[in-house]
Amino acid sequence: MNDTHDITIIGAGLVGSLLALGLAKKGYQVTVFESRPDLRKADISAGKSINLALANRGIRALKQQGIFDKVELLLIPMEGRMVHIPHEDAHFQPYGLHKDDVIYSVSRGALNALLLDEAQKYPNVSIYFEHRVSSIDLGDKTIKFVDQDKAVSFSQIIGTDGANSVLRDAIIDKHQTSTNEPILSIEKLEHGYKELCILPNSADQHKLLVNALHIWPREDFMLIALPNLDGSFTLTLFMANQGNTSFDSLTSADDVLKFFKINFPDVYREIDNLTVDFFNNPTGSLATVRCQQWHDEGTALLLGDAAHAIVPFHGQGMNCGFEDCFDLLNLLPPAQSSSLDWQDIFEQTQALRKPNANAIADMAVENYIEMRSSVAKASFQRQKAIAAKLQGWFPDRFSPRYAMVMFDDIPYHQAQTIGEVHKQLLTELDKWQQENGELTKEFALQKLDEYQL
Ligand code: FAD
Known part of the structure; x- marks a missing residue:
């Protein structure tokens, strides 16, 4: 049992700044080190994409911190895909059946700035910009910085330092042996x-x-x-x-x-x-990063892209990172609590989040094919129409995988498993419809029973 209430965060990007806010609200003493200058003062981009899609999981985490009403002012709803095919009129494919089935475009810089503002309202948050961490010693619990002689100590450390995380390197150094399975895999697209x-x-x-x-x-x-x-x-x-x-x-x-x-x-x-x-403009690279070990005993934890960078084709990297924060902050008692067991909390966080991160990583890769190819195909559109029909007829028994990922909070790994069953069902129903004409509700129900949905 370790009862310290000081938490050091590496990286004040989207996930790190939301986490700093959440921890501060729970009464923890939070110190954040960020390599870049303060994006609210310097004329720099917030990195990676200029804007991104915020969806239900991210919104839920922002609501948990009571700041969604402020974020809402930054959002543009996107109700569906406008698909542009050569020599055809552009056609609109709504994302879902309900008026709330929308995702939102948001500026990365504006959202990051808002999260930093909100975190810094708390006197127990200190953010040090232009502090690039060069190495972390998990044994003597110290951090070193690029171009600085000083080393600082920490009690608990959380790495939200993105896809090339320094904290992840330290965890791997400690846990990778010549006999165990590789802890880190990086699949470059x-x-x-x-x-x-x-x-x-x-x-x-x-x-x-x-x-x-x-x-x-x-x-x-x-x-x-x-x-x-x-x-x-x-x-x-x-x-x-x-x-x-x-x-x-x-x-x-x-x-x-x-x-x-x-x-x-x-x-x-x-x-x-x-x-x-x-x-x-630079050509950005894309990769899926999977890490088997997200924590070091009760000392260190990885969240966001540091633990699970994914390709952007489901628009879920930030949303998944925000959901990491949501789950950790639900597990973590207030700082005043006498029952604080960091090791247990870090273990639970990894157990809860890792299967979900792996699932969304797979679905994001798959979605590239859907976006660049399938959306333009007649079979995709037919199956989409069948899925909408099933959802309309049997809303308690059928929700398309896209909707489960984007508009729901069912764990990603469950959405992935159910989605595999849907794929088989929709292929079968499409074939049936091609041969027999319009799908009937009775036949659809029979099939839902058969597929145990
Ligand atoms: P980052 O955003 O990478 O932040 C890490 C922070 O740590 C940065 O501020 C960095 O400066 C700092 N840092 C790094 N190293 C150090 C160090 N050594 N010392 C101190 N600080 C350090 N996600 C969505 O949900 N929806 C989308 O539509 C979407 N679109 C995307 C489009 C593109 C083209 C790309 C590339 C990604 C997209 N994503 C999207 C994914 C999303 O950008 C990431 O998942 C998200 O930025 C992860 O946030 P993070 O805070 O974990 O990491």
Whole structure:
């Protein structure tokens, strides 16, 4: 049993700053070290994507901290996908049946700034910017920093320092032996991403339908667009890094213009500074990081991308990290409590979260195929329609996997397992419908019973 109430957090990104707030509200003394300058003062991007999709799991964690009403002011609802297929009119695919089945576009920087503001309202939170941690000694419980001589001590430490976590390195160093299974696996995606922009029109309005996530699925690559509050859209091109059609293959402004003109004829003229941005903006890399060991006894714990970086195709990386905070903060008693057993709490957190992180990691990889290819296919649209029918007829027995992940809080691993059964059912019902005509409610019910749904 260890009854210290001082917690050190590494990384004041989205997850670290929400966690700092939650721990402060429970009465813990919180110290945060962040490598970057304070994004509220410096002219820096918040890193990675400019905007992202916030969904139910993230919202639940923000509500737990009583700050969702403030976050709401930053949000643009996206009610479905606007799918752009060459030589066809763009068509809208609603995300769900209910009016609340929406996800929200939010600026990463604005959300991070709000979370930092909220955390710093508590006198028991200290945030040190421009403190890049270089190494952590879990034995003598000290942290060292880049370009600084000082070493500081900690009692409990939580790593929310993202996909290249330093705390994760320290945990692996301690727990990886030559005989046990590899603790860390990093699966690099051979596709990367690049952000571009559509500025507002002369009336400061969005040039595309605002309440939608736009997708241009092109089988081997795709472009997406999420709206921003200032009337602009952030576009992200996802594509192979190398090969015939790849970031490597587009080497001149002419190549880029030609590529966009051929593949995105309805939008390329709207993209501002296309060729300049294409070459100036970095090509981001994507990977799935799985770590078998998230904690070190009662001393250290990993959360967010540090524990489970995933590819962005389900829009769930931040949402999953926020859910990590939600679950940990539910497990953790108030700081004044006499029954604080850190080891038990860290073990429970890993046991609760790791299967879910693995499940959403798998579903996120799968969703890349759905977004860049399946959404454009007739069979996908037919099966979507059948799923909507089943949900309408039997709302207590059928909710599509996308809805379970995005609009519900059923554990990800359960959504994944049920989703596998759905896949078989929908394939069978689609085939049946092709052969026999419109699906009947009676037949659908018979099948739900058969599949034990
Ligand atoms: P990070 O955001 O990486 O924050 C880590 C913080 O730690 C940073 O502030 C960093 O500066 C700091 N840090 C790192 N190393 C050190 C160190 N050594 N010392 C001190 N500080 C350090 N998720 C969604 O839910 N919805 C989406 O729509 C979505 N879209 C995405 C689109 C793209 C293109 C990408 C790449 C990701 C997307 N994600 C999305 C995933 C999401 O960005 C991450 O899951 C989320 O940022 C994780 O937050 P985090 O705080 O754990 O890590």
